[in-house]
Amino acid sequence: MNNNLVDVFSSFDGKEEELIPILQKVQNALGFLSDDSMEEIARFARVPMSKVFGVATFYAQFRFTPKGEKHIMLCRGTACHVKGAPRIQEEIENHLGIKEGETSKDLKHSMENVACIGACSLAPCILVNETVEANLTPQKVEKLFSSKGKNK
């Protein structure tokens, strides 16, 4: 078994109610939930694989493909929407050549829609890894993601 998984499991008792926290910690450790890791989780928590998969696919937080080096979370909150988020998303997709929900082949970028990130007063905004990029305009997006941009 992957050493990361051994580490994660050591802080749990393997109870069914711990399933979501276990999935969260495994995802933190591996970056995503691979099929293998979910099988190990099922064994550890003594639940059917279908249950692990069922729970994992229910929640938006869990992903089944690797993240890019720069992981972009597009806020799809109301404040962002009324202040032009769809246009911002389109711009980013144009610059990076990937669509929402995809990871680039070189694993440099990945992008997903998330429910409100809670920075509504700075709308429209996105999260690039841990950093909030706020009050975006198509011009700012160009600065961030064009070939010379800091997030390219």
Add this chain to the structure above:
Amino acid sequence: MDINKLIKEASAEWTDLLNGPVPAFLVGNATCGRSAGAGNIIEKLKSEISAGSHECRVLEVGCIGMCFMEPIVSVYRPGYPLIVYGNVEEKDVAKMTEAFLEKGEIINYNIIGVVGPNEQLDKPDLFNIPVMEPQKRLVLNNCGLIDPTNLNHYIANKGYIGLQKALQLSSQDVIERLKESGLRGRGGAGFPTWRKWQFCKDQDNDTKYLICNADEGDPGAFMNRSLLEGDPHSLIEGMVIAGHAIGASSGYIYCRAEYPLALERLRLAILQAEQKNLLGNDIMGMGINFKLKVKEGAGAFVCGEETALIASIEGERGMPRPRPPFPAISGLWENPTIINNVETLVSAARILQNEPGWFSKYGTKESKGTKTFALVGKIKNTGLIEVPMGTTLREIIYDIGGGVDNGKKLKAVQTGGPSGGCVPASMIDIPVDYESLAEAGTIMGSGGLVVMDEDNCMVDVAKFFIDFAHKESCGECAPCRLGTKQMLAILEDIVAGKGTMEDLDLLEDLGKGIMKGSLCGLGQTAPNPVLTTLRYFKDEYIEHIQNKRCPAKVCRDLKYYEILKDKCTGCHICFKACSVAAISGNPKELHKIDQDLCIKCGMCLDKCPTKFNAIEVYPGNKVMED
């Protein structure tokens, strides 16, 4: 540890901060402050201070609510009130440290206001400036003014005194205090808090649970985030009080994983409270036990619904369960369980901290106290506000919010998130209380308040919300799972110019059916944004359907772009920017857009230099008008 000893220590530390010889900088470093660059300011402050020869403290505080002024830095200096500065930039930091520490002067620009006795400075009191004056901060009183990682700051500001009082009362007497206060649930529907607690207290069961719903999933709302980041101990105090009232000895805080800072602050606060015996076994030596755990939500809007949230804590898919039995009778692991919103529990702590009658003197007959709102969208002063119930939307938007941004016309106000509705500009004199909002077809919700102007298309907004509800529907009830999908398909037709007038009746029928046929609050309210926009903005729908025009120029298929003959200089910038080669023209000659090729992405409009402004967008479709 003896609480009175704690209070004594805390007061000494707080007095020293306010009046002691060492000056202090307070930097608003909640998520919004951080996004605006507070982190760099803190670093710069620290390096300036360590380079100088004067002792000085730098404290990270929560959000004071004025997000449009971030980053905000406040200064305590012996003999002066707290001076609050807004829009502070990194380059101001050196000037500030030099003036305050080296020269003993005050910097006079960018002052928002001052807090405390203020004879020598001719500056307005922070709470009397136009943004603050209509507000009453009963719940947010500590946010932005105390260090959320310092328990002593909280205790020195009445913290845990409410708990001390509550533990001296019987559980029934605590519930009576809540009843007298008139507090109603702040998470949405407004059920009287005392009654919910009473149900649970009356259950004869050894194990009971208290859950705080901090899974603030409403897009466009961040009240709970700010409260948790800026004043986490308030929630803990409120939860122990509630636990005592209902007879629960363990509690969960179910908080979104998308709020990393709030989670960090909560975990630290729990640890601090445990160390000081404010949480755990035999709290304050009064024989009451209460343990608290944090559960991270995993991103499902439906988990804001009580029974879905319970399923999620149990490790299941967050799917709602039929009620009855209500959670107060049979909830988490089939034990009596109370679920309250963050603001409800913090309000409970404040009610116990103060005298009877204090809370209920604010608000209206049926809706007591105050309500926090995230005031966002097309508004000048975005931020977090707290107003007495009964304040009108007009006061909130114009007096506090400073009106619509960029001089545009107000079109609608959206409250209650995906479960709420849009109130048209003509109705903004309605008071904000549970009953008045319900009458207008919307709900109080947890407190998102999104302002929309003439550039927002209400059909598009309706589509946005139904798309959200459709994606977040857990799939359990067919009317919600399939009905929202069908409503979305109809709206997509309408914005594409393929709608029919019959579609409008169909939308209404479907909406009503979904509300009747769904098990939980998500489905029962999901059609609200569509139904309210149909009620108040039917003209806009009809314009889309009959004239194939989007009056707000939002819907892509119902607008077109054109280059203005008298303004185009042939700079060729739009030509290069167009990704589908729909623009023709030689440099220094008039350019033209081929409407058949144009995908209406708006790139040319963005790129056209503002000194020319040669591209205009019109509602409708050029080919059809010709």
